[in-house]
Amino acid sequence: MLRNRDNCYGMVAILIHWTIVALFVAQMLLGLAPRWVASMAQQFTLIQWHKSFGFLILALALLRLVWAALNTWPRRPAALGRGEWLAAKIVQGSLYALMLIVPLAGWALVSTSTLRVPSFAFDLIVIPDLPMSRSDAAETFWRVTHQWLAYATAAIATGHMLAALRHHLWLGDGVLKRMWPAWGNEPSGEDTNRREPARR
């Protein structure tokens, strides 16, 4: 099933979700790695890869938002109370916003940098800088902003992951399965309703 259904996400949403997860983990490592290597040539290369993957995440995030707008959202699993559901929605909404804002802050960083290094995504496409004025102060501001937004994203995503694992391993309901590539083994209504048979 490509499209979302009322009890689980479709393959497109699942694929984009896990691709962004993998890219985000890689991005955190690529973003931190330049400070771990001594060679300035390697630092330069790592930063260019970080920029390339950042633009890819931004494109995927936009695609995901468009897809989300065109699809129905899975309903609240009966396993979740209204408080949990609200908390989950706030966390997911924050992650949706951050997967756009963090790359945009990175784009602002390269656009204000006095180094003027062009963005040449995957050595294939020149991404123009945003129309922003360059200064050391602006560059520092966007570097710190980009960095702390990324840390905040990592913290919220970790909470999101731990909550999903709690549902899967501890509570044994089907919440995680809704975002798991099931290939014809989608969670049944009974799975997600184990704790609370009554639907909203």
Add this chain to the structure above:
Amino acid sequence: MPNQTTMSPSLTSTMLAFALFGLAGAAQADALAEAAGKYRIEPSSHIGFSIGQVGGGGIAGDFGRFRGSFRIDGRNIGRSNVDFTLIPASVRTGEARVETFLRSDAIFDVANYPEIVFRSTSVTRTGPDSAHIEGSLTARGRTHRAAFEATLERRDARGITFHVQGQVIRSLYGMDAGTPIYSNLVNFNMQLRGSRS
């Protein structure tokens, strides 16, 4: 100027043309030959460079420290020669972080290779006041052929100034960091001022 009225206009213009041609020919023939001698390259010379980047623009700068000499053979320009040593640590671009990058082992590795040396191997006259200079360029311990075009720009009692241009493929010298964002070709645009030594 009474004679002017007696000469036909065509004769006047022909004479003028011959006179100008003769003057120009004499100046061309003598420009390099008359400058024969040994010269020391003055610190007031300008060693400019630029590197293009994707999407337009690039990095431009110069080198503040260098030394060298050249000799112009008046009887056979082809036997002239030039020796030039560049101190890459003196690179200037107007952006301290770029300069640090260029001095690091990513590009010049100035800690291990403090000098870049060019020694001419052949000089070929290409015009009344210009020459093609080929030689060996040594950077980061690697030596390859490099060529420059020199044009006489100014000559006076104190010395001589050449405008020298050329391109160097930086990857040949293990300086390919930053490609393909930054071009592999470095454009040199120099004004070499020599004083008689």
